[in-house]
Amino acid sequence: VRRLGRRGFLGAFGGAGLAVAGGAAAAAQPHHHDPGMSMPGMVGTVGEVDHERNGFHPDELLRSYDWGEVSRAADGRTVREYHLVASEKEIEVAPGVRYPAWVYNGRVPGPTIRAVEGDLLRITLENRTDHLHSVHFHGYHPAEMDGIPGAREAAPGASVTYEFTASPFGLHLYHCHSLPLRMHIARGLYGAFIVDPPGGRPKANELVMVLNAFDTDFNASNEVYAVNTVAFAYAAAPIQLRAGELVRAYVVNVTEFDPVNSIHLHATMFDLFRTGTSLTPHELTDVVTMGQAERHVIEFRYRLPGQYMFHAHQTEFTDLGWMGMFEVT
Amino acid sequence: MYQARRRSARTLDRPTGPGPVRPAPSRALRVALALAPLVGLAVLVGVLLFGNLVHTVSGGVPVESVAVEDVRLSPGTVELRVRNDGQTPVTLSQVMVDDAFRPFHVSSPTLGRLASSTVVVPYPWQEAIPLHVALLTSTGTVVEHEIPSPSRTPSGAPATFAMLALIGLAMAAIPVALGLLWLPMLRRASARVTGAMLAFTLGLLAFLLVDTTAEGLELAAGVGAGLNGVGVFALGALGALAIFAAVESLGSVTRSSSARPSAGRSSSGRPGVRVAGMRLAWLVAVGIGLHNLGEGLAVGTAMRIGEVALGAALVIGFAIHNLTEGVAIAAPLASSPQPPTYPQLRLNQDPLSGPAGKLDPGWPPGEGGACHPQGGPGAAGGRAAGVSVGALLLLAAVAGLPAIPGLWLGGLTSGGVWAVLGLGIAAGAIAQVVLSVGRLVVHRPSPLAAASFTAAVGVMYLTGLLA
Numbered sequence: 001v002r003r004l005g006r007r008g009f010l011g012a013f014g015g016a017g018l019a020v021a022g023g024a025a026a027a028a029q030p031h032h033h034d035p036g037m038s039m040p041g042m043v044g045t046v047g048e049v050d051h052e053r054n055g056f057h058p059d060e061l062l063r064s065y066d067w068g069e070v071s072r073a074a075d076g077r078t079v080r081e082y083h084l085v086a087s088e089k090e091i092e093v094a095p096g097v098r099y100p101a102w103v104y105n106g107r108v109p110g111p112t113i114r115a116v117e118g119d120l121l122r123i124t125l126e127n128r129t130d131h132l133h134s135v136h137f138h139g140y141h142p143a144e145m146d147g148i149p150g151a152r153e154a155a156p157g158a159s160v161t162y163e164f165t166a167s168p169f170g171l172h173l174y175h176c177h178s179l180p181l182r183m184h185i186a187r188g189l190y191g192a193f194i195v196d197p198p199g200g201r202p203k204a205n206e207l208v209m210v211l212n213a214f215d216t217d218f219n220a221s222n223e224v225y226a227v228n229t230v231a232f233a234y235a236a237a238p239i240q241l242r243a244g245e246l247v248r249a250y251v252v253n254v255t256e257f258d259p260v261n262s263i264h265l266h267a268t269m270f271d272l273f274r275t276g277t278s279l280t281p282h283e284l285t286d287v288v289t290m291g292q293a294e295r296h297v298i299e300f301r302y303r304l305p306g307q308y309m310f311h312a313h314q315t316e317f318t319d320l321g322w323m324g325m326f327e328v329t
Numbered sequence: 330m331y332q333a334r335r336r337s338a339r340t341l342d343r344p345t346g347p348g349p350v351r352p353a354p355s356r357a358l359r360v361a362l363a364l365a366p367l368v369g370l371a372v373l374v375g376v377l378l379f380g381n382l383v384h385t386v387s388g389g390v391p392v393e394s395v396a397v398e399d400v401r402l403s404p405g406t407v408e409l410r411v412r413n414d415g416q417t418p419v420t421l422s423q424v425m426v427d428d429a430f431r432p433f434h435v436s437s438p439t440l441g442r443l444a445s446s447t448v449v450v451p452y453p454w455q456e457a458i459p460l461h462v463a464l465l466t467s468t469g470t471v472v473e474h475e476i477p478s479p480s481r482t483p484s485g486a487p488a489t490f491a492m493l494a495l496i497g498l499a500m501a502a503i504p505v506a507l508g509l510l511w512l513p514m515l516r517r518a519s520a521r522v523t524g525a526m527l528a529f530t531l532g533l534l535a536f537l538l539v540d541t542t543a544e545g546l547e548l549a550a551g552v553g554a555g556l557n558g559v560g561v562f563a564l565g566a567l568g569a570l571a572i573f574a575a576v577e578s579l580g581s582v583t584r585s586s587s588a589r590p591s592a593g594r595s596s597s598g599r600p601g602v603r604v605a606g607m608r609l610a611w612l613v614a615v616g617i618g619l620h621n622l623g624e625g626l627a628v629g630t631a632m633r634i635g636e637v638a639l640g641a642a643l644v645i646g647f648a649i650h651n652l653t654e655g656v657a658i659a660a661p662l663a664s665s666p667q668p669p670t671y672p673q674l675r676l677n678q679d680p681l682s683g684p685a686g687k688l689d690p691g692w693p694p695g696e697g698g699a700c701h702p703q704g705g706p707g708a709a710g711g712r713a714a715g716v717s718v719g720a721l722l723l724l725a726a727v728a729g730l731p732a733i734p735g736l737w738l739g740g741l742t743s744g745g746v747w748a749v750l751g752l753g754i755a756a757g758a759i760a761q762v763v764l765s766v767g768r769l770v771v772h773r774p775s776p777l778a779a780a781s782f783t784a785a786v787g788v789m790y791l792t793g794l795l796a
Contacts, residue, residue: 044430045423094430096422096438096467216469223425223465231430319429 040307041325043232047095051230054091056107058233062207065194066111073120080115080166082123086133086154086176086189093214093224094231094321101188102129102176108229109210109254110174110191117169117198124161127154133184134160136177137193138293140167148177169197171250171276171295186215186256188229192295194250197279204248204299205241211253211261211290211312211322222257224321225312231321238327243305250276251288252295261322262289263298264313270300287313302328391417393466396552397474398445398746400462401482402454407462409448409474413440414556420467426452427461443556454479483740493629493736500628500647501621502729508655509721515656515663521777524770526660528778530613531766532785533657537620538759540789542566544623545752558749565753566760569619573761609661609765610724616762617654617728623755625735626748651729653788658724661766 051057068080089103104110115121127133133154136147141164144151152160176189192208212229213222224231241247249270253261264287271281272288276297288296302308311323354362394415401408407426413419419440424433433450440446454460460476483489515526545566549558624647739748770778 044425044432046432047422094423094465096420097465097469098467099469214469216465217471218469219471223469223471316428320425321430 040309041235041238043235043323044319045095045232045321048236049092049095049230049233054107054230055089058228058230058237061107061109061228062209062234062239064112065114065208067114068121078116078119080119080121082111082113082121083126084110084123084135085126085128087128091188091229093216093226093229097216097224099188099214099216099224102131102133102184103188104135104191108188108190109212109252110189112192112194112208112250113174114194114196115166116196116200117166119166120163121166122161122163124159125154126159127156130156132156132178133189134177135162135174137162137164137174138172139170139193139195140164146177149179153178166195168277169195171252171273171297173252173254173293173295175254175293182256185254188212190254192250192252194276201248201279202246204246207239207247207249209249209251209263211251211255211263213255213258213261213317213322215257220257222255222320225255225317226321227263227324232323234324238307238325241302241326241328243302243328246299246301248297248299250295250297251290253290253292255292258314258317260289260291260314261317262287262313264311265298265300266309267306268300268302268308270298273297273299289313302326305329391415393417393419393468393470395419395421395440395464395466395470395472396556397462397472400474400476402476402479403481405451405453407450407452407454407460407476409450409462409464410445411440411448411464411472412445412556413442414552416442418442419470421446421448421464422467423465424448424450425463425465426450426454428463456480489741490737493740494733496628497625497730497733497736501624501651501732502725504648504651505617505655505658505729506722506725508652508657509659509725511656512659512662512721515659518663521775523660523663524773524775525777525781526656526663527766528770528781529785530657530660531763531770532782533653533789534613534616534759534763534766535782536786536789537617538756538763541620541623541752541756541759545749545756548752549749552746552749556746558746561746561749562753562756565750566757569754569757570760571757573615573758574764606661606663607720609769610658611727612762612765613661614658614724614728616759617651617657618731619755619758620654621651621729622731622735623752625732625737626739626751628732629736629739629741647732653785654728655725658728 066082068082071079071081073079084104085106087103087106089101089106090098091101091103091108093099101108113121113123123135123137125133125135132149134147134149134152137145141162145162145164147153147162152162154160172193172195174191174193176184178184190210190212192210194208209227210229211225211227213225214229215221216223226232227234249263251263255261266286269284269286272283272285273279274282274296276295281299288298290296305328308326308328309323310326311318314322392415394413396412396414397409398412399410401410411421421435421438421440424431431450431452433448435446435448437444437446448464450462452460457478457480460479462474462476464472464474466472483493515523518526545562546559549562552558552561628647735751738751770782
């Protein structure tokens, strides 16, 4: 939201001389309580998002992984083949508010690509739009697999294939790297890329949380914020957890236009594994701030049942859609 | 050369003369020819509108456009009156207050072209803390509205009406009347000084014209593209200019025809001069009255949108402003009884004002009355009778009281396009008075008059700063 200047508004009522500042408030304002805003998980939006029409459900974004089509190479290595399709699609990012997105496989964020360190990955991108697109992975790979202009960019109607070894283990991301870069990411061409350590991580209830936002009026500032695209989706339908169980969230920040985003959990603390590249936690905290494309693995437990809020501690984002609830039973 | 011209002139005079006689077209043909342009135009418009010709050029997707026409604040509630002033239907999906989504209720979320609706947002707004309201449409377009200093919207209760009327008296009518008290002092002044006073009046009015136009155009910019605020302003201004000019000329015609028998006596100039001064004073008073209507509108609107805390400063500024406007009315009255070398005489000799020597019973009719065939003591007596205390009070009322309905209109109703129209009418009316007074002043340019004109503009600027 771009704000109007105070002067600009006064100007609208112009020459009568409203420019003189000052003057104390005349009458005391009676205190009013808004009964509609007093339940846990209450949000400011009105109405519901049609997830079926979107073609993807918040739960699916949270808990589904694309492990690829698995085969064995001659040397015994695991080979995983993934198929991504870039297309254009209108999605509902807040109740009644539609955004003309660019999508991988019909969803924003795109499928969570998951593999084990050392696997050979083959990812094919099929471009069904009128623009150039690519897939650029974070992590180790050869220069020619970089997915940038001049290195495997898919022309409209064409396909390209990226091939590299999944490495290092950790939480990464992928996104389109065609130009203009900011537009291609902001429109929705991104997703989480999880490389598991060879021995895996401890068993946990795992969640994928992609922090994103939408500039619905295309003025280079966001109107709607969310975790996994739909504003307040997990406030409307809280994420179900069990008291005492280990919860692992893969948190990726792909917010454009705002330099930082963050995640803050209520009533608990989490172990922070920066970029997920170590199995030893860096710190115990309850808020972590992330620049664009930064991502972390966090692990936590709720001891007692109840409704617990989580949100960005850029509070403006919280009010504009980036807030959700855990329902611990 | 001369011959040729004569010949052609004759031909024009008698078109059926030398050439072959043309048969008159039949009645049917005449009717057909009379209707043909209308039918042809209808067909052309139809082709342009429905033949898709315009769209080949314009291309483009229609842009959503919504104007916030009015905001009403009551404890715990923000209410916006919105209008779709774009080319395409708009659906209001969400409301953001101070960069946060807020629950709301809207009477009809989808607005057709030029349709309006009311958005009610429960919100614990606070007095004097700026409010920023944004509406998010189904396509993600943002409609923003800023309330710089929120306060409870005044209701139309009798007490509010009375309070606004008091404010109107304080800021307009009373100061104008006070300004008129300087009339006797101005009367004793010399010709040069009264000429300068007229120039001063012209300066005041010229400034008001510029000021009102700027105000109107700024307000017009907020109306929204679909309703074309500038067009509405132009309609009001040019319409008012034409109507007031017509009213003035109508007055001249009536007077000149009724005064014809006494035309000979008017060569002395004095009665016509006196009456012209009165007429001019009325014109100035009406122009200032319309301007005060606009000022009232502006103050009322400001109070309604939440600048009520500025009320005291505004009223003081406008009061000083209106004192100078009282002087503007007094100036033509002051110069009227002077010998015929005075600028007012020029009015009667000015071809634009009609035939010289007309005598009139005052303006408006019935005001102050009689023609005075003799100069000297008679003129002095006429002065006393013509500019009575009652007449002065009436002048002050005409110039000052319109601020009250302006305050009511601005303070108690939604502004928007009507406020723009009102300011347009005010600007047109002032422009007409500027033309009338300007006609007098330009006939006798002098350094003193020029200095006086400039001083008036300066005074208006400075008193405007206070408001």
